[in-house]
Amino acid sequence: MNTLSFFKYQGTGNDFVMLDDREQRFNEADYHLVRLLCDRRRGIGADGLILIRLHQQHDFEMVYFNADGYLGSLCGNGSRCAVAFAQELGLIGTHTIFMAADGSHEARIDADGTVHLRMQDVLGQQEVEEYGVFLDTGSPHLVRFQPASTLAELNVFAEGRAIRYNERFREKGTNVNFVEGPATPGQPWQVRTYERGVEDETLSCGTGVTAVALAASRRGATSPVHLRTPGGDLHVAFDARPDGSFTNVFLSGPAQRVFSGTITV
Numbered sequence: 606m607n608t609l610s611f612f613k614y615q616g617t618g619n620d621f622v623m624l625d626d627r628e629q630r631f632n633e634a635d636y637h638l639v640r641l642l643c644d645r646r647r648g649i650g651a652d653g654l655i656l657i658r659l660h661q662q663h664d665f666e667m668v669y670f671n672a673d674g675y676l677g678s679l680c681g682n683g684s685r686c687a688v689a690f691a692q693e694l695g696l697i698g699t700h701t702i703f704m705a706a707d708g709s710h711e712a713r714i715d716a717d718g719t720v721h722l723r724m725q726d727v728l729g730q731q732e733v734e735e736y737g738v739f740l741d742t743g744s745p746h747l748v749r750f751q752p753a754s755t756l757a758e759l760n761v762f763a764e765g766r767a768i769r770y771n772e773r774f775r776e777k778g779t780n781v782n783f784v785e786g787p788a789t790p791g792q793p794w795q796v797r798t799y800e801r802g803v804e805d806e807t808l809s810c811g812t813g814v815t816a817v818a819l820a821a822s823r824r825g826a827t828s829p830v831h832l833r834t835p836g837g838d839l840h841v842a843f844d845a846r847p848d849g850s851f852t853n854v855f856l857s858g859p860a861q862r863v864f865s866g867t868i869t870v
Contacts, residue, residue, distance in 0.1 A: 606869050611642070611649060613863040614690055616682035616720075618808025618836020620863070622649050623690045626656040626668070636674030638870060643672040649868060652803050653680060655687050657694065664697050666704040671802025679707045679743030681811020681856050685720035688712045689860040707743045718861065722811070724854040730820055736768060738820040742854075745779045746816035750824070756785040756795050761806040765799020778802075782813045786824065793833040794821055808836030811856050815841050819851050829857075 612623040622642050624631060632638070633656070643651045653671055660666040667687040671677040684705055691697050692714060700713045711723040730740045737749035747768060751759065765781040768774065778801040785795040796817050798810040818830035818841035829842035839858040843851045 608867050608869050609642075610865070610867050612690060612693075612865045613649060613651065614686035614860060615836075615863055616685050616809065616811065616860045617834055617839060617858055619680075619682035619686075619810065620651045621680075621683050621686050622651045622654045623686065624654070624656050625694060627659050629658060631656055633668060633670070633676065636670075638674075639670045640672070640674035641870065642868070643670075643674075649866075652800070652807050653677065653683055655680075655683050655690075657687060657691055657696070660704050663704045663709060664701045665691050667706075669706060673802050673804065675802070677706065677744075677802050679705055679725075679812055681722060681724070681743065681813075681815060682809055682858070682860075683811070684710060685712070685722050685811065685856070685858060685860040688714060688720050688722070689718070689862070693862065705743075718859055719857055720860045721855050721857045724812075724815055724856055727815075727819055727851040727854060729849040730823075733773065736773065738823075739779070740816040740819055742812045742815040742819070744812040745777065746782055746813055747774070747779050748782045748784060748817050748820040750820075751783055751785050753785065753788070756783060756797060759783055759797065761797045761799050765806065766804070769799060769801055769804075780810060780813055782810070782817050784817050784821070786821070793831040793838060794818070794826065796832050796834050798834070809834035809839070811839065811858070814839045815854065815856050817841075819843060819854075822851075829855075 656668040781799040798813040
């Protein structure tokens with residue numbers, strides 16, 4: 606039995622177990638342990654687990670695991686929480702460049718705790734038959750726009766799971782975002798997300814709202830886009846290019862420490 610020290614962070618309700626792994630003692634192949642730590646009944650409980658490690662060319666490296674125990678692709682809210690955690694560890698000040706699953710990222714932290722994360726450029730989006738719009742914002746995302754006043758009652762678990770495991774997406778998987786446009790100008794876009802790896806609806810998804818903001822630009826949304834998830838509000842800024850790509854993409858929102866502790870495993 607070993608005692609493991611951990612921190613818990615959340616960004617708009619998307620929560621993560623954070624481990625200081627600068628000595629690289631954590632076995633990333635132990636998916637049973639990751640799954641246990643993320644278990645909300647038998648472990649700490651989280652949507653994912655993040656290791657903070659040292660990196661030769663960057664301020665730090667973020668290693669992200671989904672709640673199913675396996676290494677994941679980029680997590681936007683997790684990245685913002687990793688930046689806040691790295692600041693708490695004394696690795697960075699208010700600006701950083703760090704390594705994640707999809708390459709290096711720049712970020713800054715405001716005095717109020719808002720973390721602005723620079724995402725990778727997005728090459729474009731494609732219509733996928735009757736399903737919606739597909740984009741890769743560091744993780745694959747399908748964006749489906751809903752009729753007015755239908756999002757609140759939508760069964761996101763059932764609808765999202767059906768799309769995530771259909772013939773079109775089963776092999777590689779996709780996250781699925783359901784979106785409702787503003788009822789009046791100036792109001793936020795409403796977003797609910799079924800997240801692969803968690804295999805359930807989460808309170809928020811950073812790469813998901815980024816995909817939604819870019820897809821919504823075809824429907825009149827202008828940068829920065831205000832988005833509201835069940836866990837809170839996020840903003841996405843970007844430059845739209847004539848060729849359909851997006852550059853200078855930034856995801857902004859809060860990242861907060863919830864608690865810290867130890868667990869015997």
